[in-house]
Amino acid sequence: MRVLVAGDANLDLVLRGDVVPRFGQAEQLLDSADLVLGSSAGICASGLARLGIDVALVARVGADVFGDQTLQLLAANGVETAAILQGDEPTGVSVILSGAEDRAILTLTGAMAGLTAAEVRERLFPGGASEPAARHLHVASYFLLPGLKDGLPALLAEARSRGVTTSLDTNWDPAGAWAGVGDCLPHLDLFLPNAAEAVAIARALGGEPEDAESAARLLAGHGPLVAVKDGAAGGFAVAGDRLVRAPGLTVDVVDTTGAGDSFDAGFLAAWLQGRGPADALRWGTAAGSLSTRGSGGTGGQATRAELEAALVGP
Numbered sequence: 001m002r003v004l005v006a007g008d009a010n011l012d013l014v015l016r017g018d019v020v021p022r023f024g025q026a027e028q029l030l031d032s033a034d035l036v037l038g039s040s041a042g043i044c045a046s047g048l049a050r051l052g053i054d055v056a057l058v059a060r061v062g063a064d065v066f067g068d069q070t071l072q073l074l075a076a077n078g079v080e081t082a083a084i085l086q087g088d089e090p091t092g093v094s095v096i097l098s099g100a101e102d103r104a105i106l107t108l109t110g111a112m113a114g115l116t117a118a119e120v121r122e123r124l125f126p127g128g129a130s131e132p133a134a135r136h137l138h139v140a141s142y143f144l145l146p147g148l149k150d151g152l153p154a155l156l157a158e159a160r161s162r163g164v165t166t167s168l169d170t171n172w173d174p175a176g177a178w179a180g181v182g183d184c185l186p187h188l189d190l191f192l193p194n195a196a197e198a199v200a201i202a203r204a205l206g207g208e209p210e211d212a213e214s215a216a217r218l219l220a221g222h223g224p225l226v227a228v229k230d231g232a233a234g235g236f237a238v239a240g241d242r243l244v245r246a247p248g249l250t251v252d253v254v255d256t257t258g259a260g261d262s263f264d265a266g267f268l269a270a271w272l273q274g275r276g277p278a279d280a281l282r283w284g285t286a287a288g289s290l291s292t293r294g295s296g297g298t299g300g301q302a303t304r305a306e307l308e309a310a311l312v313g314p
């Protein structure tokens, strides 16, 4: 295994059509209902596998139909699932009410929230082995994983001291507190927020950033290379005092769910292969854009050949 992804694993139930609920027991008819793989860690791991990277996921799901389906979908995408724990809590699920212009997301975190740093550590160094089982550890959905939070800085520090590189995509904080990330930053090689998250986290660290760029510079000052996702505009990366930008690709967008997680997969695949920040960023933005071609987080994810062809241009 080259990459161990730790974080959330769940399904998305994506509903389209007349999706704005009307209470009073009104029954509304839908155009479609799709049960697909969700979760930042699950989608990122699938993106890495699609790019030909040997990847395993460590996460918690329930011993239930949704848990079994999550494992099946991950395995079908080429992700190693042996490290995924199935416990008593129900598998998390997100119900996505997908309208033409916007969407609402109702999430039960369920089993995923129970994942601990000790469980991740056991997958990275099985039985306390001195040789790590992976050369890179990527953590996703920090704010959905209260059981992981306390032990994460020490785990990241240990991983790096034993030759494993590290990355984190926190995603959004539903609580709006944005606490704890500052303790992780010094132990990260890569930090992968979107523009709004970068600003919120920089503010939580006492900064007063005017925009995402100054937020990223502040975060990079804590150690990691910071790659910021900015929707259709693409993104930028800050390494030390150097800033590089890359546009998104123009694609026929079907569904932007998980574009950020596919960006992470593209960026990581390039970076792990020794490419510099500018190149890795182009891989990230292209992987994010290509992923929007299909429905759900993994439906449109690019293969390595597709990604390379998109980067060369028509």
Ligand SMILES: Nc1ncnc2c1ncn2[C@@H]1O[C@H](COP(=O)(O)OP(=O)(O)OP(=O)(O)O)[C@@H](O)[C@H]1O
Binding pocket: 171, 193, 194, 228, 229, 230, 231, 232, 233, 234, 235, 247, 248, 249, 250, 251, 253, 256, 257, 258, 259, 260, 261, 263, 284, 285, 286, 287, 288, 289, 290, 292
């Ligand atoms: N509408 C779009 N058209 C083209 N490319 C897009 C579009 N939306 C996103 N992308 C690509 O995907 C990348 C990541 O998307 P985005 O900025 O939405 O991440 P995010 O906010 O972390 O998303 P999420 O966490 O919901 O998956 C962008 O950098 C861009 O390259």
Ligand SMILES: [Mg+2]
Binding pocket: 169, 171, 172, 193, 194, 260, 261
């Ligand atoms: Mg994101």
